[in-house]
Amino acid sequence: xxxxxxxxxxxxxxxxxxxxxxxxxxxxxxxxxxxxxxxxxxxxxxxxxxxxxxxxxxxxxxxxxxxxxxxxxxxxxxxxxxxxxxxxxxxxxxxxxxxxxxxxxxxxxxxxxxxxxxxxxxxxxxxxxxxxxxxxxxxxxxxxxxxxxxxxxxxxxxxxxxxxxxxxxxxxxxxxxxx
Amino acid sequence: xxxxxxxxxxxxxxxxxxxxxxxxxxxxxxxxxxxxxxxxxxxxxxxxxxxxxxxxxxxxxxxxxxxxxxxxxxxxxxxxxxxxxxxxxxxxxxxxxxxxxxxxxxxxxxxxxxxxxxxxxxxxxxxxxxxxxxxxxxxxxxxxxxxxxxxxxxxxxxxxxxxxxxxxxxxxxxxxxxxxxxxxxxxxxxxxxxxxxxxxxxxxxxxxxxxxxxxxxxxxxxxxxxxxxxxxxxxxxxxxxxxxxxxxxxxxxxxxxxxxxxxxxxxxxxxxxxxxxxxxxxxxxxxxxxxxxxxxxxxxxxxxxxxxxxxxxxxxxxxxxxxxxxxxxxxxxxxxxxxxxxxxxxxxxxxxxxxxxxxxxxxxxxxxxxxxxxxxxxxxxxxxxxxxxxxxxxxxxxxxxxxxxxxxxxxxxxxxxxxxxxxxxxxxxxxxxxxxxxxxxxxxxxxxxxxxxxxxxxxxxxxxxxxxxxxxxxxxxxxxxxxxxxxxxxxxxxxxxxxxxxxxxxxxxxxxxxxxxxxxxxxxxxxxxxxxxxxxxxxxxxxxxxxxxxxxxxxxxxxxxxxxxxxxxxxxxxxxxxxxxxxxxxxxxxxxxxxxxxxxxxxxxxxxxxxxxxxxxxxxxxxxxxxxxxxxxxxxxxxxxxxxxxxxxxxxxxxxxxxxxxxxxxxxxxxxxxxxxxxxxxxxxxxxxxxxxxxxxxxxxxxxxxxx
Numbered sequence: 001x002x003x004x005x006x007x008x009x010x011x012x013x014x015x016x017x018x019x020x021x022x023x024x025x026x027x028x029x030x031x032x033x034x035x036x037x038x039x040x041x042x043x044x045x046x047x048x049x050x051x052x053x054x055x056x057x058x059x060x061x062x063x064x065x066x067x068x069x070x071x072x073x074x075x076x077x078x079x080x081x082x083x084x085x086x087x088x089x090x091x092x093x094x095x096x097x098x099x100x101x102x103x104x105x106x107x108x109x110x111x112x113x114x115x116x117x118x119x120x121x122x123x124x125x126x127x128x129x130x131x132x133x134x135x136x137x138x139x140x141x142x143x144x145x146x147x148x149x150x151x152x153x154x155x156x157x158x159x160x161x162x163x164x165x166x167x168x169x170x171x172x173x174x175x176x177x178x179x
Numbered sequence: 180x181x182x183x184x185x186x187x188x189x190x191x192x193x194x195x196x197x198x199x200x201x202x203x204x205x206x207x208x209x210x211x212x213x214x215x216x217x218x219x220x221x222x223x224x225x226x227x228x229x230x231x232x233x234x235x236x237x238x239x240x241x242x243x244x245x246x247x248x249x250x251x252x253x254x255x256x257x258x259x260x261x262x263x264x265x266x267x268x269x270x271x272x273x274x275x276x277x278x279x280x281x282x283x284x285x286x287x288x289x290x291x292x293x294x295x296x297x298x299x300x301x302x303x304x305x306x307x308x309x310x311x312x313x314x315x316x317x318x319x320x321x322x323x324x325x326x327x328x329x330x331x332x333x334x335x336x337x338x339x340x341x342x343x344x345x346x347x348x349x350x351x352x353x354x355x356x357x358x359x360x361x362x363x364x365x366x367x368x369x370x371x372x373x374x375x376x377x378x379x380x381x382x383x384x385x386x387x388x389x390x391x392x393x394x395x396x397x398x399x400x401x402x403x404x405x406x407x408x409x410x411x412x413x414x415x416x417x418x419x420x421x422x423x424x425x426x427x428x429x430x431x432x433x434x435x436x437x438x439x440x441x442x443x444x445x446x447x448x449x450x451x452x453x454x455x456x457x458x459x460x461x462x463x464x465x466x467x468x469x470x471x472x473x474x475x476x477x478x479x480x481x482x483x484x485x486x487x488x489x490x491x492x493x494x495x496x497x498x499x500x501x502x503x504x505x506x507x508x509x510x511x512x513x514x515x516x517x518x519x520x521x522x523x524x525x526x527x528x529x530x531x532x533x534x535x536x537x538x539x540x541x542x543x544x545x546x547x548x549x550x551x552x553x554x555x556x557x558x559x560x561x562x563x564x565x566x567x568x569x570x571x572x573x574x575x576x577x578x579x580x581x582x583x584x585x586x587x588x589x590x591x592x593x594x595x596x597x598x599x600x601x602x603x604x605x606x607x608x609x610x611x612x613x614x615x616x617x618x619x620x621x622x623x624x625x626x627x628x629x630x631x632x633x634x635x636x637x638x639x640x641x642x643x644x645x646x647x648x649x650x651x652x653x654x655x656x657x658x659x660x661x662x663x664x665x666x667x668x669x670x671x672x673x674x675x676x677x678x679x680x681x682x683x684x685x686x687x688x689x690x691x692x693x694x695x696x697x698x699x700x701x702x703x704x705x706x707x708x709x710x711x712x713x714x715x716x717x718x719x720x721x722x723x724x725x726x727x728x729x730x731x732x733x734x735x736x737x738x739x740x741x742x743x744x745x746x747x748x749x750x751x752x753x754x755x756x757x758x759x760x761x762x763x764x765x766x767x768x769x770x771x772x773x774x775x776x777x778x779x780x781x782x783x784x785x786x787x788x789x790x791x792x793x794x795x796x797x798x799x800x801x802x803x804x805x806x807x808x809x810x811x812x813x814x815x816x817x818x819x820x821x822x823x824x825x826x827x828x829x830x831x832x833x834x835x836x837x838x839x840x841x842x843x844x845x846x847x848x849x850x851x852x853x854x855x856x857x858x859x860x861x862x863x864x865x866x867x868x869x870x871x872x873x874x875x876x877x878x879x880x881x882x883x884x885x886x887x
Binding site for chain 2 (some may be wrong): 024027028031035039042043045046047049050051052053055060080086089126128129130132133143158171
């Protein structure tokens with residue numbers, strides 16, 4: 001009878017047996033349904049605004065359907081191609097396609113930048129200072145759109161260098177204009 | 180051979196946890212008290228054994244034994260002692276061992292403290308706790324051993340082959356192929372020290388030192404309520420016994436998890452250099468989801484205690500809190516999701532996924548089984564939308580919706596699109612802001628209204644009447660906010676609902692103290708102290724609400740009114756942001772810090788309304804492998820002027836490029852966190868009233884246990 005001792009005595013005039021009338025139950029069901037619909041609608045509108053396709057350099061360069069669409073692309077950075085204009089705060093660099101279906105390691109990135117046949121893409125980031133991690137053989141994850149001039153305009157740039165500090169929070173995120 | 184001692188201790192702990200699981204299981208069949216005690220003792224033993232193993236790793240780290248791969252990976256000869264110690268949880272293998280130690284510590288404490296009161300639940304508690312321990316112990320032993328070592332063997336230099344007759348122990352690793360000049364021997368100790376990695380520079384921060392252990396304590400702490408809930412389901416003791424036994428454990432786990440989340444935010448703000456503290460990163464979300472489900476549980480469990488309702492729902496919540504912990508651990512440690520926390524890809528992904536799935540399915544199956552037998556039926560029905568219990572249900576809907584929406588955005592959408600479409604869809608910050616802001620708004624509104632509603636039946640009129648004072652105060656607060664700069668209807672509304680929740684909490688505390696002065700004749704301050712002593716859960720809860728309110732004010736201020744600019748400055752030039760001017764004075768290049776890293780520092784002066792307020796020195800730290808941008812900040816309750824040294828003219832050394840953020844009210848986030856933690860402490864502390872009454876119920880329970 002520990003249960004009875006624990007419960008607050010006379011906490012309610014209703015007893016356990018008293019069931020809510022049918023109309024009351026219906027009201028709760030309708031209310032619950034409305035809440036559910038509202039939450040689903042919320043998630044749906046959120047998705048229509050925030051969804052970005054995560055695609056490869058090959059896809060964004062070769063498939064015209066991605067032209068002007070918000071996408072996320074991952075590529076390996078070519079160190080020699082990085083140009084940073086401190087006055088206009090514009091960064092430009094070239095990324096190389098990383099083959100799919102592999103874990104991104106220092107080796108994958110090394111192979112990617114040394115593959116002369118792999119697709120390359122010019123990237124421009126505006127209004128941002130050059131991140132520390134932007135360098136040769138870094139993995140760049142860029143959110144933005146492909147322009148008709150063939151240059152990918154990134155609004156958000158994340159960089160990863162899996163070469164040495166493979167674990168922990170080893171990455172720096174740079175972002176502009178996205179939020 | 181010291182590393183092997185660690186392995187031996189881990190093996191013993193692993194064996195003890197398996198034995199405890201099996202012995203506890205058979206004790207439920209044979210009803211053998213001796214077997215149960217034996218199971219308990221084995222379960223208790225895991226903690227000292229694992230503590231010993233962690234001690235061994237600590238000694239190896241401090242002694243710089245670079246033959247041990249983990250030591251080699253997370254430290255180097257320049258690492259100061261402090262970071263050698265904290266390197267214990269600096270990477271996957273060590274943190275997994277640390278996880279094991281803390282988990283066994285929680286199990287140890289709960290077995291000792293709750294042994295007599297919850298005798299009937301105990302065999303099952305041991306089964307679920309120790310099965311989990313065995314899983315994680317096995318993971319550390321066989322998957323991610325912190326004691327793997329580079330095996331130094333005589334090598335036949337002509338063929339570069341390991342001498343074949345040597346017995347190579349199972350924890351041996353092939354050393355990195357690197358021959359340091361002048362060390363003579365291949366793979367000699369000195370060579371290993373030279374190639375050692377060192378702790379990731381980004382992790383050398385106060386917040387990062389205590390953020391992971393706090394988070395782990397929060398995660399593993401939820402094992403206790405989970406194990407008790409499963410034990411209640413398995414044993415059939417579905418009274419509120421398991422809830423009473425785990426209430427405090429749940430609060431402690433929740434406290435650590437909250438602390439871990441807040442410290443993580445602080446670390447991101449201080450080190451990652453993007454001017455914010457929360458980025459909706461999958462790893463952050465993985466820790467936030469159990470917090471949300473756990474918070475829902477902490478609220479709805481009160482309905483079960485007071486009214487005997489929502490029994491099935493509470494079981495779901497407590498089981499899914501731990502399930503979310505397991506899933507989050509799996510998702511972040513297996514490399515499932517691209518994240519700014521790039522944890523290594525590892526082999527433990529599949530076993531972790533399997534364990535998560537099995538535990539969750541067992542939990543759900545047990546709930547359905549008990550439910551089908553009618554053992555989880557409610558004792559009361561809902562009586563109206565305005566009753567306290569209905570408000571709690573709405574609160575639960577909000578928290579669970581938040582958890583599901585965040586889960587869907589971080590894991591659901593990317594994984595499902597990868598599996599079933601030929602592309603991966605990720606959802607960015609726009610999704611999370613769109614979906615969570617209305618839900619958080621609903622949370623604050625409920626936080627304002629629900630504490631005023633009564634159990635059972637509540638009329639709209641009575642509720643409205645008790646809202647008059649807090650609403651009046653809120654109206655005043657909103658006017659003040661508008662005068663201070665809140666202009667848009669959105670922020671006015673946001674400040675309004677957050678302030679209402681705060682004023683309701685304050686008003687309820689005041690009313691409680693006031694009522695006490697009436698009945699006891701005490702002075703108000705004395706009454707205030709006493710009500711906190713006598714009903715810690717209620718008033719501690721209000722303090723937690725106040726903490727969340729203060730955090731909310733900070734979040735609104737620092738998101739809605741954040742401002743930033745990037746500007747290049749010559750010495751003596753200033754940049755203006757808000758009421759502040761940031762003047763560039765000089766640049767110190769190549770300064771040498773204690774640990775040998777080079778620092779480039781900009782000397783800046785901050786002016787507020789043209790009056791000098793502070794000198795700050797944002798800098799760039801150069802480590803051999805990377806550079807880290809450390810912000811300088813002028814920090815007041817009003818807000819932070821947060822400056823990053825983004826670049827400088829290296830040739831002339833004369834100009835700098837600064838990224839300046841103005842983050843209004845951001846410090847309220849940290850202060851709110853502090854209030855929240857104090858409040859949780861108050862709520863988790865034993866009630867004065869409960870201590871007075873403590874003896875009688877315990878005697879009752881043991882009698883009930885003996886009878887069973």
